[in-house]
Structures are given as structure tokens and as C-alpha cells.
Amino acid sequence: MDNFIFRNPTQIYFGKGMENKAGEAVSVYSKNILLHYGGGSIKKSGLYDRVIASLKSSGVEWTELAGVKPNPRLSLVREGIKICREKDIDFILAVGGGSVIDSAKAIAAGVPYEGDVWDFYEGKAQPEEVIGLGTVLTIPAAGSESSNGTVITKEEGQLKRPCGSELLYPDFSILNPELAMTLPPFQRACGVADMMAHLFERYFTNSYPVELTDRMIEAVLKTIIHNGPSVMMDGDTYDAWAEIMWSGTVAHNGSLDTGRLGDWGSHQMEHELSGIYDVAHGAGLAALFPHWMRYVMNQDIKRFVQLAVRVWNVDQNFKSDEETALAGIEALEQFWQSLGLATTLSGLDIPGDRLEEMAGKCAGETDNPQGQFVKLYKKDVLAILEMAL
Amino acid sequence: MDNFIFRNPTQIYFGKGMENKAGEAVSVYSKNILLHYGGGSIKKSGLYDRVIASLKSSGVEWTELAGVKPNPRLSLVREGIKICREKDIDFILAVGGGSVIDSAKAIAAGVPYEGDVWDFYEGKAQPEEVIGLGTVLTIPAAGSESSNGTVITKEEGQLKRPCGSELLYPDFSILNPELAMTLPPFQRACGVADMMAHLFERYFTNSYPVELTDRMIEAVLKTIIHNGPSVMMDGDTYDAWAEIMWSGTVAHNGSLDTGRLGDWGSHQMEHELSGIYDVAHGAGLAALFPHWMRYVMNQDIKRFVQLAVRVWNVDQNFKSDEETALAGIEALEQFWQSLGLATTLSGLDIPGDRLEEMAGKCAGETDNPQGQFVKLYKKDVLAILEMAL
Numbered sequence: 001m002d003n004f005i006f007r008n009p010t011q012i013y014f015g016k017g018m019e020n021k022a023g024e025a026v027s028v029y030s031k032n033i034l035l036h037y038g039g040g041s042i043k044k045s046g047l048y049d050r051v052i053a054s055l056k057s058s059g060v061e062w063t064e065l066a067g068v069k070p071n072p073r074l075s076l077v078r079e080g081i082k083i084c085r086e087k088d089i090d091f092i093l094a095v096g097g098g099s100v101i102d103s104a105k106a107i108a109a110g111v112p113y114e115g116d117v118w119d120f121y122e123g124k125a126q127p128e129e130v131i132g133l134g135t136v137l138t139i140p141a142a143g144s145e146s147s148n149g150t151v152i153t154k155e156e157g158q159l160k161r162p163c164g165s166e167l168l169y170p171d172f173s174i175l176n177p178e179l180a181m182t183l184p185p186f187q188r189a190c191g192v193a194d195m196m197a198h199l200f201e202r203y204f205t206n207s208y209p210v211e212l213t214d215r216m217i218e219a220v221l222k223t224i225i226h227n228g229p230s231v232m233m234d235g236d237t238y239d240a241w242a243e244i245m246w247s248g249t250v251a252h253n254g255s256l257d258t259g260r261l262g263d264w265g266s267h268q269m270e271h272e273l274s275g276i277y278d279v280a281h282g283a284g285l286a287a288l289f290p291h292w293m294r295y296v297m298n299q300d301i302k303r304f305v306q307l308a309v310r311v312w313n314v315d316q317n318f319k320s321d322e323e324t325a326l327a328g329i330e331a332l333e334q335f336w337q338s339l340g341l342a343t344t345l346s347g348l349d350i351p352g353d354r355l356e357e358m359a360g361k362c363a364g365e366t367d368n369p370q371g372q373f374v375k376l377y378k379k380d381v382l383a384i385l386e387m388a389l
Numbered sequence: 390m391d392n393f394i395f396r397n398p399t400q401i402y403f404g405k406g407m408e409n410k411a412g413e414a415v416s417v418y419s420k421n422i423l424l425h426y427g428g429g430s431i432k433k434s435g436l437y438d439r440v441i442a443s444l445k446s447s448g449v450e451w452t453e454l455a456g457v458k459p460n461p462r463l464s465l466v467r468e469g470i471k472i473c474r475e476k477d478i479d480f481i482l483a484v485g486g487g488s489v490i491d492s493a494k495a496i497a498a499g500v501p502y503e504g505d506v507w508d509f510y511e512g513k514a515q516p517e518e519v520i521g522l523g524t525v526l527t528i529p530a531a532g533s534e535s536s537n538g539t540v541i542t543k544e545e546g547q548l549k550r551p552c553g554s555e556l557l558y559p560d561f562s563i564l565n566p567e568l569a570m571t572l573p574p575f576q577r578a579c580g581v582a583d584m585m586a587h588l589f590e591r592y593f594t595n596s597y598p599v600e601l602t603d604r605m606i607e608a609v610l611k612t613i614i615h616n617g618p619s620v621m622m623d624g625d626t627y628d629a630w631a632e633i634m635w636s637g638t639v640a641h642n643g644s645l646d647t648g649r650l651g652d653w654g655s656h657q658m659e660h661e662l663s664g665i666y667d668v669a670h671g672a673g674l675a676a677l678f679p680h681w682m683r684y685v686m687n688q689d690i691k692r693f694v695q696l697a698v699r700v701w702n703v704d705q706n707f708k709s710d711e712e713t714a715l716a717g718i719e720a721l722e723q724f725w726q727s728l729g730l731a732t733t734l735s736g737l738d739i740p741g742d743r744l745e746e747m748a749g750k751c752a753g754e755t756d757n758p759q760g761q762f763v764k765l766y767k768k769d770v771l772a773i774l775e776m777a778l
Contacts, residue, residue: 001403001404001628001631001635002404003403005400005402005403006401007398007399007400007401008397011394011395011396012394012395014392014393014395015391015393015648172396209628211612211615211632212609212632212636215611216605216608219604219605220604220605223600227600242390243390243600246601246647246648250601250605250644255639255644258403259403259404259631
């Protein structure tokens with residue numbers, strides 16, 4: 001197990017009706033906040049009204065900034081920073097999914113920073129101070145509600161880049177599984193794929209031994225695989241959504257990184273996909289991950305066998321690790337397909353004419369490799385993209 | 390899944406040599422601290438010298454209070470409170486196992502409290518303010534290094550009582566598995582039993598469904614069962630100790646309580662045992678838990694079947710849940726016995742002449758029941774103690 005330092009300070013409010021505590025939770029930190037969200041869905045569902053009522057009853061004043069889109073844009077972040085500075089706002093309440101929360105994190109880091117907020121995403125600077133942040137999660141997927149990361153897309157150049165900092169853990173997050181039950185089926189499936197991808201990124205490591213976190217990651221995966229099909233259905237799916245929503249948070253809150261170094265190469269490749277084609281992050285991951293797995297599996301075939309046997313209940317072929325490992329990868333593809341997700345780029349209507357460009361933006365020919373389990377240079381990224389077509 | 394609110398703010402420093410960060414970690418909070426520990430073992434091992442050197446190099450001044458014993462005593466807690474008040478100390482560094490940390494937590498809560506610190510343990514008051522607390526853990530067992538609880542023994546009346554509060558999470562804890570490698574074998578075994586008991590207390594719940602936390606608890610149990618025998622050996626057992634030490638923290642840091650209500654009846658019964666006979670907490674738990682399991686298993690036999698099959702790899706008898714469940718309990722007894730632990734009271738040289746007294750101190754005939762999975766009144770506690778003889 002690798003040495004590590006870990007602390008996740010986010011306070012979680014989980015369960016039915018918890019959004020009604022938003023005002024109370026916010027008022028510990030501030031009475032003058034930015035309310036940040038996406039479009040009309042939170043108004044249609046009534047969530048907006050409940051959050052506003054809760055803010056009012058706690059005497060919290062707010063300024064609204066709506067309009068966050070999937071793959072959240074730098075331009076809106078800049079607008080948020082401007083508003084907060086003008087109005088002396090020191091706390092953001094993000095109501096939405098990962099995109100809204102990531103956008104809010106960028107604003108929170110940008111407000112006290114004298115330079116350009118994009119510096120954080122280009123690795124030119126690290127946040128040293130942030131304003132406060134709380135969230136009301138509506139889409140279980142990205143894990144941003146209790147993670148130290150944010151991903152923003154700069155329109156110019158179609159660049160989608162991540163930033164991580166201990167300061168970016170939200171102060172609190174409100175998770176009510178009921179809020180997810182009205183999501184369109186495609187978004188539900190993308191969420192399931194996204195959280196599974198977060199677990200795979202952690203699972204594939206060269207750190208050894210890491211038995212506890214291996215087994216815990218497997219536990220979360222099995223829970224998602226068991227409950228994923230249930231949340232695709234209509235009717236009273238609260239119990240299944242509760243398992244899925246909490247799994248999505250646990251998958252990405254840092255606790256399963258302890259003592260191991262994750263990979264994250266597939267995430268970097270996906271960022272190039274959705275930077276150009278604006279595909280949903282979970283959909284992009286589903287189209288790439290199985291192909292990445294086949295490309296890298298000989299780095300540690302036993303780890304792929306372990307995943308296949310323990311998580312996918314593959315009947316182990318003791319004479320052929322490769323056959324066992326591949327059966328696990330096929331089981332993953334079948335599972336994602338059963339949720340209605342494509343496991344190829346062509347299934348996402350992504351043509352093959354810009355693979356070279358994406359590979360080049362992602363990694364260098366001899367420098368800037370992506371991934372830790374296996375370092376991927378441009379030729380590797382290109383090979384995986386071609387396999388994924 | 391039950392609604393829940395959860396936050397664990399303890400910063401973890403995990404791995405080889407991490408005790409050398411003690412001074413740096415402390416100095417964020419204070420330059421005038423109480424150094425609290427047990428006896429000579431940390432001096433013999435050289436840990437004391439390393440911690441002192443680290444404090445010095447960070448300019449931290451300290452006052453020492455040694456002498457914490459297993460089942461830590463109220464009298465020493467009172468002494469610590471007095472010292473802290475006299476010297477304006479606002480931070481405690483506890484170097485030791487669960488007893489030292491529990492004693493430090495009591496002092497931390499007692500210093501700013503105007504009443505008697507025992508009020509917290511009698512349920513007469515709740516801590517509303519505490520002074521800071523950091524730990525250097527030497528015995529993986531109690532989980533107190535990242536929990537919200539403390540257990541103290543009042544000599545008068547031989548009363549051992551717990552107190553829990555969100556304020557009692559340590560600010561930081563330093564976990565170096567190397568420090569555990571020199572423990573005597575009996576203490577190693579007791580630690581393994583203690584952390585397994587913490588997981589069982591959470592596992593046996595009437596909250597339903599709780600699939601994610603079920604599977605995560607099982608993951609931690611399997612890791613402990615796999616690595617427990619290795620840490621009983623001599624030689625380079627760092628890797629196994631790392632799994633065990635981190636398992637002990639995860640078992641009790643609150644993350645596995647999320648959405649479920651634990652039982653804790655066996656812990657209450659054990660407190661009566663060690664209150665009177667001063668047995669090691671883990672040893673007392675090993676002598677009681679299997680008997681509690683047999684007494685309550687029909688409350689939810691399927692849950693015992695699940696534990697037997699998933700954790701103990703029992704070959705399920707699909708026609709007899711009882712047979713499967715009992716085979717799991719027997720596997721637990723055999724495992725603890727294989728570590729050198731007794732699974733009966735007589736194995737601990739505890740006679741049968743004070744069972745009635747212990748049962749009466751633990752629970753009332755018609756009020757003050759213990760446990761949540763099954764409520765235990767005096768007659769139930771007595772029946773379990775008799776089974777355990």
C-alpha cells in the first residue's frame with residue numbers, strides 16, 4: 001500500500017426531503033450567495049421552488065446564474081466570477097449535476113484569484129483560496145458533489161481540462177435519490193457508466209498490495225451492477241436509486257484512492273471526445289473503456305482476471321488468464337449495452353476522421369503521456385480510438 | 390436506506406515514517422500541547438523520541454501526561470483536564486492505542502466544560518465545545534483514531550461507559566503500520582477481534598435495503614480475515630499490517646454506518662465484563678459475540694446466511710438457513726480461536742458468579758434495553774452470558 005494523506009471534509013445530507021435543509025445548511029456559511037444551476041428542469045420538477053423556500057426561511061439572499069450546459073463552459077464561469085466579485089458573494093449553492101457543480105467549483109476558485117481562472121486548468125497555478133460551496137445533487141454520476149475535482153471546457157480550441165485541489169471539496173452536499181427518479185433514461189445510463197468508470201480508473205493500478213481498496217471498489221461495482229437495471233425502470237425505484245446515488249459519491253470521494261495510484265487515461269481520452277463532439281461524459285466513457293482495457297490488459301492480466309471473477313462472476317478458466325480477462329470485459333460491454341449505451345465510437349455517431357487530432361491533443365509522441373497503469377503516448381491513444389471505432 | 394447526515398473531518402497521514410510529521414501536523418493548531426500516552430512501550434520502541442524530535446523541530450512546546458491504562462480511567466482524565474486548564478493548553482497529542490485516544494478525547498471535551506466530565510458518559514450532557522486533538526496510533530483495534538466516540542471507566546462502581554459526539558473526531562491521525570509490528574501477539578489478536586466486532590455491530594441492522602454498505606462491510610471483513618493470520622507472524626509483515634491498520638480505521642470511521650442503524654448490544658455487554666474483570670476489550674468481544682449471534686439470529690436469519698456465504702465462503706444449504714447461518718458463526722469462532730483468542734467466558738477465566746450483576750448493570754428488566762437489531766433486556770443479557778460461559 002502506498003503512503004497517503006487523506007481528508008474529505010464534505011458534510012453529506014442524504015435522503016428523502018433533504019433539499020429542504022438547503023437554507024439551514026447554507027446559512028452556517030453565508031447569507032449572500034450565488035445560486036447556480038442549469039436550465040428549466042429544476043423548475044419543472046419543483047426543486048427550484050423548494051430550495052428557494054428553504055433559503056428564504058433561513059434569511060439567505062441569493063443572486064441567480066443559470067445556463068450551465070453539459071461539459072460546462074469557461075465563459076459562464078467567468079460571468080459567475082464577475083457577479084460574485086460585484087456583489088461580495090462568498091458562497092455558491094450549486095443545484096444540479098456534475099456540470100453545474102464543476103462550474104461552481106471553478107467560480108469558487110476564481111473569485112479570490114487575481115489571475116485568469118483557466119490557469120488552474122492549464123496547470124499554471126493551483127487554487128490557494130476559494131469561496132464556500134454547497135450542492136444539491138440531481139444527477140448521480142460525476143461524483144463532484146464530494147470530490148476535489150472539476151472539469152471545464154474552454155470553447156476556444158474545444159479544450160476540456162481537469163483541475164484538482166483539496167480546497168475544491170464542497171462544504172456540504174445534499175443528496176436526495178428522489179430527485180434522480182425523473183431523469184431521462186439516457187442520462188440515468190450515462191450516470192451509471194460514469195460512476196463505474198471512476199471505479200475502474202482507481203482499480204487499475206500498479207500499487208501493490210491494495211487488498212482492502214480492491215475489495216471495496218468491487219463492492220461498489222457489484223452494487224451498481226445489481227441496481228443499475230432497476231433505476232432504468234419507472235415506478236417506485238427509490239431503494240435502487242439510493243444505492244446508486246450513494247455509490248456514485250463513494251466511488252469518487254477519495255476514500256477508494258487511499259494507498260493506490262489510479263490511472264485516469266480513459267478520462268483524458270474521453271475529454272478529447274466530448275471537447276469536440278459534446279457527447280455526454282458517461283456515454284463517451286462507455287465507448288472507450290472496454291477498448292482501453294483490451295489494449296492494456298497484459299500490463300497485469302491477473303488484475304483483469306480478479307475483476308472478471310469477483311465482479312462479473314465469470315467462470316474462471318484456470319488455464320487461460322486471457323480468456324477469463326476477456327470474458328470480464330465482454331460482460332462489461334454487455335452490461336452497458338443492456339442499459340442502452342453504445343460501446344463504440346460509431347455507436348455515438350463519431351466518425352473516424354478526427355482521431356489523429358484527438359490523439360494529438362491528448363498526448364505527445366514522446367512526452368505528456370496520459371494514464372498511470374500504462375502510460376499512453378499519442379500512438380497508443382490513436383490505437384485505442386481506432387479499436388473503439 | 391435510512392436518511393443520514395455524515396461528515397468525518399479527520400485528516401489521515403498513513404504509511405511508513407509518518408510519525409515524523411507529528412510536529413508539522415500539530416503546529417497548524419497549536420504550539421502548546423498536552424502529550425498523552427500510556428507507559429514505556431513508546432519509549433522502548435523509539436517512537437517517543439521521534440515524536441519529540443518532530444515537535445521540537447516545529448517549535449511546539451509540550452506537557453506530558455503518561456500512565457493511561459487499558460480501559461482508561463476517569464481519574465487520569467480529571468488530571469489531564471486540570472493540567473490543560475492550568476497551562477492554557479488547547480491541543481492534545483495522543484500517542485498510543487484506543488485507550489490513550491479515548492482518554493484524550495475525554496480530556497478534550499472536559500477542558501472547556503464547566504460541569505463534571507463524567508456527565509458526558511452518563512448522558513447528562515453533550516460536549517458543545519472541545520479543544521483540539523491529534524493522534525499517533527500504535528494499536529490498530531479500537532478505531533478511535535477516526536471515530537466520534539470515547540469509552541471511559543469510572544473506578545467507583547466499576548462503570549465503563551461510552552460517549553459519542555461529532556466534536557470528538559480527531560483533527561488528524563497518524564497511522565504507520567510499522568508501529569504495530571512490535572505488539573505482543575495477544576494484543577494483535579485482540580485488535581483483529583475488536584475491528585471485526587465493529588463491523589458486525591454495523592452489519593446486524595433492521596434497516597433495509599442497505600446493499601452498498603453490506604457489501605463494503607463484507608469487503609473489510611474479508612480483508613481482515615485474509616490478513617489477520619499474517620500479522621500474527623514475525624518478520625516483514627508490513628503489507629498485511631497496512632491492510633489491517635487501514636481496515637481498523639475504515640471499520641469505525643462512520644462511513645459504513647451510512648443509511649443504517651447498527652446494534653451495539655454486544656459492546657454494551659462487553660463493557661460490563663471489562664468494567665469488572667479488566668479484560669482486554671477485543672478479548673471480551675470474542676468471548677461474547679458468537680453467543681449473541683446464536684441468540685438473535687432468528688431476527689433475520691437471511692442476514693446471517695448472507696454473512697456465512699459471502700464472508701466465510703460457507704457452502705450454502707439451500708434447504709436450511711439455520712444450518713448455513715450456524716456454519717458461519719462456527720467459522721467465526723474457529724477463526725478467532727486460530728488467533729489464540731477464547732470464545733467463551735471460562736476461556737478468559739471469568740467465573741459464573743457475577744453474571745446476574747453484570748446483566749443488571751447492563752440492562753433493565755423492562756426498561757433500558759441494549760441493542761437495536763434485537764432489544765436485549767436483563768433476562769436476554771443474562772441468557773447470552775450463560776451461553777458464553
